[in-house]
Each structure stands twice: as C-alpha cells, then as structure tokens.
Amino acid sequence: MTEPGAERPAAGLAGALSGMVATVVALLRTRLELATVELEEERERIKVMLVLIVVATMFACFTLVAVSVWVVVWLWDSHPLAAVAGVAIFHALIAAGAVLALKQQVQGHGRPFAATLAELERDSEALRRKP
Secondary structure (H helix, E strand, C coil), X not given: CCCHHHHHHXXXXXXXXXXXXXXXXXXXXHHHHHHHHHHHHHHHHHHHHHHHHHHHHHHHHXXXXXXXXXXXXXXXXXXXXXXXXXXXXXHHHHHHHHHHHHHHHHHHHCCCCHHHHHHHHHHHHXXXXXX
C-alpha cells in the first residue's frame, strides 16, 4: 500500500504542467488573435490607400494634361520651347513631390504588426527572467 502523500506530488506536478501548458496555449492564442486583428487592419488600410491612389492619380493626370496643353497652346506663338520646357519641369517637380510624400507615408506609419511583435518580445523577456 502506498502512502497518500506519495501520490500527491505526482498529481501536483502533472497539474502544474497541465496548468503551464494551458497558460502557454492561451498566451499563443491571444497573440495569434492580436496578429490576426493587425493583419486585417493593415489589409483594410492598404485597400483604402490603393483606391485613393488610383483615383487621385487618374484625375491628377487628366488635370495635368489639360493644364499642360492649355499652357503650351497659350505660349506657343511667343515662346514655344520655353512653354514645353516649363511644362516638363513642372511635371518633374510634381513627380518629385509625390515620391517624397510617399516616402514619408511609408516611414511615418511604422512597422506592420508592431503591437504583436512587442507583446512577443515582452513574453520572451518574461520567460527569460523566470528561473
């Protein structure tokens, strides 16, 4: 016959391991849910940005062509080469400004999944600190 105290540590160890596994699974589930939410938010943000980029680009091109033709026609009799050069320089400045604005947009938003990565890093550090 075994002593009742001899069985208790085994059950306690199994219970502790079971509790740890349940905690790890819950932690991973929470992190996966966070990553999923961030992925959905990022996808929606990108969709909206793409639609706005396409609409803005189309109408900006229509406007730019109309204004460019108007300027060249207006100045054709007096300064034809200057009119074409001025329109070309203006187009180049707009393109440079758009590239700079896009660069700021990309840099200003931050890393995708930053919250998930931060939580995973905190989890990793917490696990390293525990003996």
